[in-house]
Amino acid sequence: MPDQPLSSADSAKSATEAPLLRDAAEIQDWSDQSDILIVGFGMAGACAAIEALEAGASVTVVERTSGCTGSTSAASGHFYLGGGTPVQTACEFEDSPEAMAAYLEATSPTPNMKKITLYAEGSVAHFNWLEAQGIPFERSYYPTKNVVQPGRECLIWTGNEQVWPYRDLATPAPRGHKVAFDGEEGGGALALRILSERAEALGARVIANAAVGSLLHQDGQIVGVQARRFGETLNLRARNAVILAAGGFGQNPEMVRQHVPILEHAYVQGSPHDDGVGIRLGQAAGGATEHMQEAFITSPFYPPEDLLKGILVNRLGQRFVAEDSYHSRSSIHCTRQPGGTVYLIVDAAIFAYPQFASLTQQALVDGFETIEAMESGLQLPPGSLQTTLADYNRHAARAEDPEFHKHPKWLKPLDEAPWAAFDLSFGRAVYTGFTLGGLRVNENGQVLNADGNAIPALYAAGACASNLAQDSNGYASGTCLGEASFFGRRAGKHSASRTHAST
Ligand SMILES: Cc1cc2nc3c(=O)[nH]c(=O)nc-3n(C[C@H](O)[C@H](O)[C@H](O)COP(=O)(O)OP(=O)(O)OC[C@H]3O[C@@H](n4cnc5c(N)ncnc54)[C@H](O)[C@@H]3O)c2cc1C
Numbered sequence: 001m002p003d004q005p006l007s008s009a010d011s012a013k014s015a016t017e018a019p020l021l022r023d024a025a026e027i028q029d030w031s032d033q034s035d036i037l038i039v040g041f042g043m044a045g046a047c048a049a050i051e052a053l054e055a056g057a058s059v060t061v062v063e064r065t066s067g068c069t070g071s072t073s074a075a076s077g078h079f080y081l082g083g084g085t086p087v088q089t090a091c092e093f094e095d096s097p098e099a100m101a102a103y104l105e106a107t108s109p110t111p112n113m114k115k116i117t118l119y120a121e122g123s124v125a126h127f128n129w130l131e132a133q134g135i136p137f138e139r140s141y142y143p144t145k146n147v148v149q150p151g152r153e154c155l156i157w158t159g160n161e162q163v164w165p166y167r168d169l170a171t172p173a174p175r176g177h178k179v180a181f182d183g184e185e186g187g188g189a190l191a192l193r194i195l196s197e198r199a200e201a202l203g204a205r206v207i208a209n210a211a212v213g214s215l216l217h218q219d220g221q222i223v224g225v226q227a228r229r230f231g232e233t234l235n236l237r238a239r240n241a242v243i244l245a246a247g248g249f250g251q252n253p254e255m256v257r258q259h260v261p262i263l264e265h266a267y268v269q270g271s272p273h274d275d276g277v278g279i280r281l282g283q284a285a286g287g288a289t290e291h292m293q294e295a296f297i298t299s300p301f302y303p304p305e306d307l308l309k310g311i312l313v314n315r316l317g318q319r320f321v322a323e324d325s326y327h328s329r330s331s332i333h334c335t336r337q338p339g340g341t342v343y344l345i346v347d348a349a350i351f352a353y354p355q356f357a358s359l360t361q362q363a364l365v366d367g368f369e370t371i372e373a374m375e376s377g378l379q380l381p382p383g384s385l386q387t388t389l390a391d392y393n394r395h396a397a398r399a400e401d402p403e404f405h406k407h408p409k410w411l412k413p414l415d416e417a418p419w420a421a422f423d424l425s426f427g428r429a430v431y432t433g434f435t436l437g438g439l440r441v442n443e444n445g446q447v448l449n450a451d452g453n454a455i456p457a458l459y460a461a462g463a464c465a466s467n468l469a470q471d472s473n474g475y476a477s478g479t480c481l482g483e484a485s486f487f488g489r490r491a492g493k494h495s496a497s498r499t500h501a502s503t
Helices: 043-054 086-090 097-107 113-133 187-201 253-259 261-265 277-284 305-309 327-335 371-377 384-396 479-497
Strands: 021-023 032-039 059-062 078-080 176-178 205-207 211-218 221-229 232-244 295-298 311-314 342-346 364-368 419-423 432-435 438-440 446-448 454-460
Touching: 032 043, 032 205, 032 221, 032 479, 043 059, 043 187, 043 232, 043 479, 059 232, 078 479, 086 113, 097 113, 113 187, 113 479, 187 205, 187 479, 211 232, 211 277, 232 277, 232 479, 253 261, 261 295, 261 432, 277 438, 277 454, 295 327, 305 342, 311 327, 311 384, 364 371, 371 384, 371 419, 438 446, 454 479
Parallel strands: 021 211, 032 059, 032 232, 059 205, 221 454, 232 454
Antiparallel strands: 078 176, 211 221, 221 232, 295 432, 311 342, 342 419, 364 419, 446 454
């Protein structure tokens, strides 16, 4: 696709009123210059830096904090990888790039088959690359349905691969690969430390504690950035390209209200610097955005996994989703119920408190000796829950769920008194989340305008770009780190190979 020269009329302003796009002709002194300039040293920025350096480019990374503090460092450390990785093979799971691509296609509202195919076909090589950088992955499998494995085990089901209709559309395989790390948090931080040290060992120059506020353009292309560091202005020239890798926009209340208001009612996780500046810089240069209205959102009611044998009902006493869905899928469906009202109903045989109840505030409403008593206790329409449970139990006794096709493994009649209800209502229970939308980019990370043309010398990767993770319904844990690293690498490599005269 041909580049479209930038218009100097672009004059969008950042929150601090510094122009997001400035004419480089205004710049008297350049503080520094390099071939590639990367904004943000998280997963995407570190991977882009390594590839660009290995392609022979000089690289400067500008990082707003002292380092290793982005959302990557909050991540559990799942990478969504498949197609027959060494871990899948060691744990005796068969997978293929075709099955992985079919799954990603089935779970994407608007699948980009070029990106999906590249990712699925490149997944084994990408796993090997991550491991070669020094990131540890055990050859082990964690069989329990959980949000994050508590120990160092690697392979886990982190999506809806075994959930209907996806299990009929693509041969299922577990593809969540957790960095070997004891605990539920820390795998992302470990991976980032290893990758950022690797980038620096290869020669990346890191300017820390410097916040980029403007892109600089000249002769129709991006030629650098302007940053502020301890009250000083830095003008940093990029001979080849600028790569935006500055994270998402969950901490920008105005952008959240405008694009993804559901997050106003959730606890937004991640970097405090997810203020959307990467996206806004790209937009100021003419970049389009995609999937800005979508967020990962969750209030997981499992583990323990036996709770998947319960049912979720809304205020009409009706089920609405297969309860064995990945937690961000069941959660987004919960948020869409009338009044946000949702109860998890269990019987005595499977009763347990959701493991995350102290975080999610999923309160135990009460125990009830009869379904009729529960129905009135929850103020559900008379007869509604009785009908729902009678139907569910009748089918579950035959290991069937004709309405939502819950996997037979999680089907059992809920017929052992007493029964209990947990309140999962959106607005009463705590839902957490982060943004998924970002700049529209092609498979090489080039930022595209509304017509699909590349903005000259401007790339984006990670949470400020939109690649594979498109919505909460289809999300699989590990997709964000997976795409930030995979497409970050592609952006680094492609930008290193371009000259200012070409795309
Ligand atoms: C609690 C939690 C757990 C998660 N677990 C997983 C998981 O296990 N697997 C998975 O795939 N995804 C997970 N995610 C999502 C994933 O962590 C992010 O999508 C991913 O880390 C984004 O990487 P990034 O490089 O784009 O952004 P970041 O890691 O946030 O890096 C962006 C960097 O840019 C810097 N920056 C920002 N503004 C500027 C500026 N103006 N100038 C210079 N620098 C700037 C920031 O300081 C930051 O260091 C999780 C998210 C959260 C919140």
